[in-house]
Amino acid sequence: MVTEVKDTSKKRMLTGYRPTGRLHLGHWHGNLLNMLKYQAEYESYFFIADWHALTSDYADTSQLLANVEEMILDWLAAGIDPDKCNIYRQSDLPEVAELHLYLSMITPLGWLQRNPTYKEQQEQVTTKDLSTYGFLGYPVLQCADIVIMGADVVPVGEDQLPHLELAREIVRRFTHFYGDYLIEPQALVSHAKKVPGTDGRKMSKSYDNAIFLTDEKDDVAKKVRQMITDPAKIRKDDPGDPDICSVFELDKAYASAEELAKIDKECRAGTLGCVEHKLGLAERTSASLADFQTRRAELGGVAGLVDQTLAEGAAKVRPIAEEAMHTVRKLMKVE
Helix, strand or coil: CCCECCCCCCCEEEEEECCCCCCEHHHHHHHHHHHHHHHHHCEEEEEECHHHHHHHHCCCCCCHHHHHHHHHHHHHHHCCCCCCCEEEEHHHCHHHHHHHHHHHHHCCHHHHHCCHHHHHHHHHCCCCCCCCHHHHCHHHHHHHHHHHCCCCEEEEEHHHHHHHHHHHHHHHHHHHHHCCCCCCCEEEEECCCCCECCCCCECCHHHCCCCECCCCHHHHHHHHHCCCCCCCCCCCCCCCCHHHCHHHHHHCCCCCHHHHHHHHHHHHHCCCCHHHHHHHHHHHHHHHHHHHHHHHHHHHCCCCHHHHHHHHHHHHHHHHHHHHHHHHHHHHCCC
């Protein structure tokens, strides 16, 4: 069973993102805010998972390099500091691919087929063919990402605990065959705010329901107007139920406690219309993104910033990957 780590002293933490497009509010509340906190509390490793992006976007790679650049700029604009953490690109470490190969040799097929995310995505994403080895086997690559850096902890939401447990099982199987070297990562459980998309489902680019961090004010307002409220509240004076309203759920991330209490009371009393509520949410959301968007525009004008960030990051982490693979090869007697 994966256990939540409480002691942060001298722990090495790792997390990564797939560069599949612009970052959205789900990323901001689901991980970015935590990354800002973790970079000061842990020896932090943040990587751009460009190989993982290929598991679903293999048919069109035309935007991959541009997406990597956009993600780096988003991170830097959010406050991720290369002087306080290690930022690198997955594909800059060929050792990760080699370790993935070795781990794939010992991972039972049934372990991958029971992965809940694999089943969910197969059902939810109907516009892409996800019946590939790359998509089925991405947890093995994920495991390689984690253990090659010797990560002690990995931030996960409660729904992602099965993914980390799979990585731990792979490590235990490696230990059984070759000896005790790879670290079993522990869960750094994140209790981030739930961020619904415009259709009420989890916000995701794959579901085409996302509000992006770089969306202009008019775009935010347009998307918020599409959001789902209590279907029984047809007119303004109809009493509503905020507990089943995705607009109210998203507003929990942007409204103060006093504002939320007022919205809740007036919605239930039928004195607050859904249109008015949506307008307020759109205003609060855009206001919260203003500073980020200003910094983002400034960083986008700095020539060579992304290349320099990635080059310096790769130089810092490459020796770790090389040393890890040297030991793995020795244990497996392939070197």
